[in-house]
Amino acid sequence: MIAGSPRYLEDFHLGDRFVTAEATLSREECIAFARQYDPQPFHLDDAAAAKSLFKKLSASAWLTLAVAMRLIVESGFLRESGVVGTGTDEMRFLAPVYPGDTLHVESEVLELIPAPAGKRFGRMRIQNRVFNQDGVCVVSYIPNLSVEARPQP
Amino acid sequence: MIAGSPRYLEDFHLGDRFVTAEATLSREECIAFARQYDPQPFHLDDAAAAKSLFKKLSASAWLTLAVAMRLIVESGFLRESGVVGTGTDEMRFLAPVYPGDTLHVESEVLELIPAPAGKRFGRMRIQNRVFNQDGVCVVSYIPNLSVEARPQP
Numbered sequence: 001m002i003a004g005s006p007r008y009l010e011d012f013h014l015g016d017r018f019v020t021a022e023a024t025l026s027r028e029e030c031i032a033f034a035r036q037y038d039p040q041p042f043h044l045d046d047a048a049a050a051k052s053l054f055k056k057l058s059a060s061a062w063l064t065l066a067v068a069m070r071l072i073v074e075s076g077f078l079r080e081s082g083v084v085g086t087g088t089d090e091m092r093f094l095a096p097v098y099p100g101d102t103l104h105v106e107s108e109v110l111e112l113i114p115a116p117a118g119k120r121f122g123r124m125r126i127q128n129r130v131f132n133q134d135g136v137c138v139v140s141y142i143p144n145l146s147v148e149a150r151p152q153p
Numbered sequence: 154m155i156a157g158s159p160r161y162l163e164d165f166h167l168g169d170r171f172v173t174a175e176a177t178l179s180r181e182e183c184i185a186f187a188r189q190y191d192p193q194p195f196h197l198d199d200a201a202a203a204k205s206l207f208k209k210l211s212a213s214a215w216l217t218l219a220v221a222m223r224l225i226v227e228s229g230f231l232r233e234s235g236v237v238g239t240g241t242d243e244m245r246f247l248a249p250v251y252p253g254d255t256l257h258v259e260s261e262v263l264e265l266i267p268a269p270a271g272k273r274f275g276r277m278r279i280q281n282r283v284f285n286q287d288g289v290c291v292v293s294y295i296p297n298l299s300v301e302a303r304p305q306p
Contacts, residue, residue: 090240
């Protein structure tokens with residue numbers, strides 16, 4: 001993905017796909033994030049996690065989503081400031097994420113709605129899927145974005 | 154909310170409401186989070202933010218959601234480990250969140266589905282709304298939870 005020039009609504013097409021780089025979650029990051037934002041025992045403590053549904057220490061789903069956001073921003077897919085998230089639909093936590101897992105995101109343009117006459121922004125819905133190193137989709141979600149249309153000359 | 158004793162699916166009722174404590178987002182936390190997880194210029198830099206849709210530095214929506222998670226965990230509403238998030242529907246970013254804003258969460262039980270015969274877990278959907286200090290709902294979403302049913306004697 002070439003960074004730099006702005007990308008307008010008209011530059012996206014239905015079915016466009018992009019794949020981000022990867023990020024590996026360290027145990028330290030998982031525990032630090034959980035301590036600050038999701039202090040449930042099974043995200044913090046091995047003994048408590050052993051007794052939980054996932055049998056071992058797992059990452060907060062909100063950390064997975066935050067890392068996915070960073071990967072998407074760094075990919076350059078949503079470059080420039082003419083893109084604003086307005087919501088997210090159908091977020092599904094499909095499999096646990098563990099310290100040491102390596103994640104990446106695959107996205108696809110699902111829906112494009114032109115800007116109404118006289119308005120600057122149209123809408124785009126994308127399907128985001130976060131995969132781990134084994135090819136398992138751990139989280140899927142459908143962000144709704146408000147995207148600037150190309151300025152008329 | 155009394156901490157300690159576990160809470161089973163049967164302990165929740167349609168329309169049950171709870172309100173969390175408050176948390177104030179510092180400018181330092183907003184920028185540190187954005188640098189690590191949402192490095193878009195309008196979350197990092199005053200000059201870039203001034204030119205953005207929100208006119209000044211705003212917090213990442215993922216920080217707002219992470220802080221909401223902490224407030225909910227600390228409220229004790231979802232105590233014990235017999236509750237697992239399976240997804241979230243209809244997440245809407247309704248208003249920007251700025252450094253210095255004080256947030257709290259209000260939740261309501263929307264839907265309860267008993268555990269199928271022979272299964273340990275039923276399902277619960279709750280409506281979460283995050284409010285700022287002016288009473289503006291900044292984010293709303295509907296977590297889907299898998300909740301342990303009371304063990305049969």
